[in-house]
Amino acid sequence: MAKNDEEPWRHHPYWWDAGPDNQPLNLDLLAKSVGEIPAQTDCVIVGAGYSGLSAALTLARAGRSVVVLDSSQPGYGCSTRNGGLIGPSFHKLGLSGLRAKLGEAGAAAVMRESMDILIWLKQFIGREGIDCCLTxxxxxxxxxxxxxxxxxxxxxxxxxxxxxxxxxxxxxxxxxxxxxxxxxxxxxxxxxxxxxxPGLYLKGLAGLALEAGVRIFAPARVERLEATKEGFRVNLGTISIDCGDALIATNGYTDPAFPYLRRRVIxxxxxxxxxxxxxxxxxxxxxxxxxxxxxxxxxxxxxxxxxxxxxxxxxxxxxxxxxxxxxxxxxxxxxxxxxxxxxxxxxxxxxxxxxxxxxFDHAPHIGRLAEGPMAGAYYSMGYCGSGVGRASWFGRKAALKILGDAEGSTPLDELTFATRPLYSGRPWFLPAxxxxxxxxxxxxx
Ligand SMILES: Cc1cc2nc3c(=O)[nH]c(=O)nc-3n(C[C@H](O)[C@H](O)[C@H](O)COP(=O)(O)OP(=O)(O)OC[C@H]3O[C@@H](n4cnc5c(N)ncnc54)[C@H](O)[C@@H]3O)c2cc1C
Structure with missing residues (x-):
């Protein structure tokens, strides 16, 4: 690699400082919710990437009060680090591999949804007027x-x-x-x-969510999520929030606060x-x-x-x-x-x-935890490296599920979110x- 002593390379995403107008993408500014973290809200979303913000936007536009929490900054995870390539992200197993797993109709439905995601993403960006250099x-x-x-x-x-x-x-x-x-x-x-x-897309999505009344707080790490009689208590260390519904949208940054999910994503x-x-x-x-x-x-x-x-x-x-x-x-x-x-x-x-x-099955997973201390909480994650469209789409789907809207269903609902024995969330086997x-x-x- 040619060395550049005068201007060494920077160890941070190009997207953070190289918008088309040369304006820095200030992640701090995105968390511009004012006031204190509320003690109560309808929905809490953990993770302010494309999944969390897309879900938040859908819920807020349906009239729910929504709080989004991120342990770092909005978009600090994959959502401002990715390459920005968009495509249908067909399942890695291909049509024949999927047929063996899901049968003819199931495989066809998954492939169709992949194409629907791409079409929807382009329409969504156009309809909402998000200025993110879509090409x-x-x-x-x-x-x-x-x-x-x-x-x-x-x-x-x-x-x-x-x-x-x-x-x-x-x-x-x-x-x-x-x-x-x-x-x-x-x-x-x-x-x-x-x-x-990717950075401008995140910024656009966060802007729409804020306009719709979503409150985004960061840094705010969720340490514990517990099901209660009325819904959930979200523990942030010194304070907690009570809410009716919770969505975990932490993808590749899923930390030990969510052990069940951490054992299922690599x-x-x-x-x-x-x-x-x-x-x-x-x-x-x-x-x-x-x-x-x-x-x-x-x-x-x-x-x-x-x-x-x-x-x-x-x-x-x-x-x-x-x-x-x-x-x-x-x-x-x-x-x-x-x-x-x-x-x-x-x-x-x-x-x-x-x-x-x-x-472990190369597919995204979206659903609701059936048992354990967080039973009833929704999750959406596991986009297998192709998540610009998928996270936006499945975040929205998760919100529709919370709203009880039948449009929240997806062909992936049929899949079991599996782990492997002895896997605890640290893929020590990967480098080899x-x-x-x-x-x-x-x-x-
Ligand atoms: C280098 C790279 C290149 C990529 N290139 C592409 C590409 O070209 N095209 C494509 O389609 N996809 C690409 N992807 C994938 C895509 O970026 C992701 O799938 C997508 O951004 C996932 O969005 P998300 O909202 O689900 O997760 P993220 O954006 O990762 O957000 C998760 C958030 O959860 C927060 N969090 C975690 N734990 C907690 C907690 N306990 N409390 C509060 N907050 C918490 C994190 O701080 C993080 O901000 C790429 C990813 C990477 C890393």
Whole structure:
């Protein structure tokens, strides 16, 4: 990685200081609820990311009084750290894997909902006028082997029939039209995908929630949640709040206050780097159509141009559980220059990471705790690394469930939220698996 002594890279998300108007994204300002934390409210939501805020907005617009609590700042979790790539996030098992688990109709319903999420997200942002640099330029997904190229085509054809997926196969001879790289053996363009500015999307969502009367308090860590006769008591240490309904929306940041849920999500570190601004001609060569990118390797890099088109923002899995920017910045830079050798001498400006929540069946989970001290509390989490749309959608669904609205149902209601014996929430086994995957990718296996 080229060293930049004059302006070393910053260890924080590019999104926090690089809005399109160059205004800092001040997370503190988002928690502008005034007054004391109330002793009583209709609904308490734990976690002020896309899930929590989307739920809060729905509940407040339905007339409920809502308090959102976050142990750090609104959006401090994944919701201002992500890559901002949007797509249908089809289930990792694919149509055939899902059929084996859920049957023909169940699999089709899950896939349809994935496409509905993307359509809804774009409409929601448009309808609400959220200014977050939403771009519907499509995604190029590169095939790292010729076999993967054929598989991409077969899967996409099945999804075209089922959910009207709009795609185009791009043979290697034509891929320079989409990506300035000879790394791939062709690829596919998903025309309905795109990207946005995650920080501005969070800011827009928080603004709508505040306008609707939601009160957001941060830092305010929930230490305990207990079911009572009338609902729940939410304990914040020195004070507590009584409420009728509670929603836990903590995703990859689910902490020991929620042991049942912590045993069911696997926090995986995902990391990103942003390059220094690049010459306009070079950016045009790397991303001629301002699309976002991914590929078929196991470590699944994801990358995109910055909203102003001046930088490459490049992400992937971090190989350590802890936040070690020196390590992942160097790893990501190496991978980026393998795909784009043109960037070998390029310095980076930012490096950051966050923890996404995987689940043992690769599916998000939304529902209500059936037993234990928090029985009756709702939860929504486990978006498996694709949560811009999913968190917004399932947060809303959770709110509709609280409201008793039948629209709150989802095909995922049928799934059991499983854990594994001896798993307590710390995935000690992950670094070894990820290193193994990285080695297999390196040798094209
Ligand atoms: C590096 C990275 C890149 C990603 N890239 C993409 C992408 O390109 N596209 C995509 O679709 N998805 C992406 N994702 C995933 C996506 O960002 C998440 O799925 C989504 O933001 C989850 O939102 P959330 O509201 O559920 O959780 P979060 O935004 O993580 O919010 C959870 C909140 O809960 C709070 N909390 C935890 N415990 C407590 C407690 N006890 N009391 C109070 N508050 C608590 C935390 O402080 C946190 O703010 C990425 C994620 C990461 C980390």
């Amino acid at each position: 519907e330029s499509g995604r190029f997904r590169g095939a790292v082997t010729a076999k993967h190229y054929d598989e991409l085509g077969e899967q996409a054809e099945g999804l075209r029939k089922l959910v009207d997926l709009q795609f185009e196969m791009v043979p290697q001879s034509a891929q320079l039209k989409h990506i300035g790289s000879a790394y791939y053996r062709g690829g596919i363009v998903y025309h309905q995908d795109g990207h946005l500015h 926090p995986i570190r995902s990391a990103l780097i942003a390059t220094q601004p690049l010459p306009a001609g070079l950016m045009q060569e790397l991303s001629p159509q301002r699309q976002c990118f991914g590929d078929t390797s196991r470590l699944m890099p994801y990358y995109r141009p910055s909203p102003d088109g001046s930088r490459m923002i490049f992400g992937g899995r971090a190989l350590n559980l802890a936040d070690r920017p020196q390590n992942y910045a160097a790893d990501l830079h190496r991978l980026m220059t393998r795909i784009f050798p043109q960037l070998r001498g390029t310095s980076i400006s930012h490096a950051w990471s966050g923890t996404v929540a995987y689940t 698996i990820l290193r193994w995957h990285s080695l297999l990718d390196r040798f094209g296996l």
